[in-house]
Amino acid sequence: MDLLEALCEKKTAEVQKLDVEQLRKIGVHLATAFDMHTSTWIACLAMAVIGLGWVLIHRLVKKEEAAAVVGNTFEGLIYGAIGTYSGAVAGIFIAVIVPPVVVGVALVVFAVIAVVFAIIAAVRGTADAGWKVLGFLEFVAIAAALVVVAGLCFAVPAKGKAAAQYSTYLVATSVAFAICGGLSAILSAIFRGASAWVGWALAHLNGGFGALGNLLGLMTHVACWNFYADHGKPHAASRRRFYVRYEKAFSLKTNASGHDFAFTEGAVISTEFDDLAKHESVHVLQHLLTGPFYPLTHFTWFIAWIPVALIASRVKRIPDGSGGTKGVDPGDAITAMSYYSNPWEVIAYAFGGDRHTSDPLVFEDVAGWILCVAWILLGLAAFILLGAWRFGLL
Numbered sequence: 001m002d003l004l005e006a007l008c009e010k011k012t013a014e015v016q017k018l019d020v021e022q023l024r025k026i027g028v029h030l031a032t033a034f035d036m037h038t039s040t041w042i043a044c045l046a047m048a049v050i051g052l053g054w055v056l057i058h059r060l061v062k063k064e065e066a067a068a069v070v071g072n073t074f075e076g077l078i079y080g081a082i083g084t085y086s087g088a089v090a091g092i093f094i095a096v097i098v099p100p101v102v103v104g105v106a107l108v109v110f111a112v113i114a115v116v117f118a119i120i121a122a123v124r125g126t127a128d129a130g131w132k133v134l135g136f137l138e139f140v141a142i143a144a145a146l147v148v149v150a151g152l153c154f155a156v157p158a159k160g161k162a163a164a165q166y167s168t169y170l171v172a173t174s175v176a177f178a179i180c181g182g183l184s185a186i187l188s189a190i191f192r193g194a195s196a197w198v199g200w201a202l203a204h205l206n207g208g209f210g211a212l213g214n215l216l217g218l219m220t221h222v223a224c225w226n227f228y229a230d231h232g233k234p235h236a237a238s239r240r241r242f243y244v245r246y247e248k249a250f251s252l253k254t255n256a257s258g259h260d261f262a263f264t265e266g267a268v269i270s271t272e273f274d275d276l277a278k279h280e281s282v283h284v285l286q287h288l289l290t291g292p293f294y295p296l297t298h299f300t301w302f303i304a305w306i307p308v309a310l311i312a313s314r315v316k317r318i319p320d321g322s323g324g325t326k327g328v329d330p331g332d333a334i335t336a337m338s339y340y341s342n343p344w345e346v347i348a349y350a351f352g353g354d355r356h357t358s359d360p361l362v363f364e365d366v367a368g369w370i371l372c373v374a375w376i377l378l379g380l381a382a383f384i385l386l387g388a389w390r391f392g393l394l
Contacts, residue, residue: 217266
């Protein structure tokens with residue numbers, strides 16, 4: 001119980017009798033989350049070895065020059081350890097600050113997203129059946145692991161002694177995010193996702209502060225690499241920036257012109273168009289600079305506006321081509337209000353891409369920017385209030 005003892009600054013005998021709320025209230029010594037606990041040491045060493053071996057094998061198979069093999073292998077080792085450490089710290093922060101039941105529900109949601117990604121990628125993907133099967137199994141493994149950790153979250157009793165279960169919950173959440181951080185960092189080394197001078201810092205930021213988006217980014221790697229021909233065609237010209245870009249890979253839908261929508265999660269981009277790559281790179285920066293604030297507020301906006309869009313699709317009338325009018329297609333209405341009018345999309349479209357402001361139900365630029373600022377300020381206020389409540393300041 002070394003991790004729980006460190007966070008509570010108490011000995012085992014002192015915490016054994018405490019319930020979950022007492023453990024949460026005294027477990028606020030988060031500076032100790034940065035210490036190298038036993039589980040953190042094990043995870044970092046394991047992922048460092050995996051990073052070294054994985055990158056080395058990949059470079060040797062590609063028959064690259066000796067200098068590149070040695071340098072990139074060292075990157076894999078270092079990135080794997082750094083990403084794992086950052087993920088472990090993020091997992092402890094999440095576990096301590098957020099109630100276990102909420103963490104469990106969130107992990108179940110991520111598991112569902114993994115299954116949805118697998119289904120969409122299997123249907124839309126262009127890879128051979130063998131690679132799709134492998135990818136599907138990887139998604140199943142991700143979903144199963146998340147459900148197992150969620151089960152440990154739900155196992156923390158709401159009443160009565162909870163120290164043993166709470167200690168297991170802390171370690172499980174920390175290790176889960178540690179593995180995600182390490183794997184994404186290793187994949188960044190394999191695909192040369194960042195300059196060697198800043199790659200270590202991005203591995204730290206992506207796996208730690210960006211832990212939620214990074215989990216989605218890891219799923220995007222699985223979808224792109226396994227389900228699309230030529231492994232999604234990793235975009236060589238985008239190497240050594242601050243993201244990994246696939247050229248012809250995972251996408252949720254196709255537009256009216258027959259082109260796939262660009263897709264970005266974490267520091268992983270999927271698009272064949274350079275103009276849209278600029279747009280998607282802004283999303284990567286949003287992820288890196290705002291951490292959990294970006295995916296949570298982005299997703300909340302998207303879901304919240306779906307019912308509004310469905311109502312608006314019946315109210316808004318557009319020409320039907322024969323002199324009369326008709327309602328807006330529900331799918332187009334959702335795309336217009338949940339996606340094109342999303343505050344984070346408004347910001348990204350300012351740097352690249354067409355926001356389709358002439359389409360029905362898409363907010364024009366002035367209204368879009370007003371809502372953008374209002375939504376971000378509202379989100380910040382909510383985060384501050386929740387943090388103040390969590391630490392007893394309210």
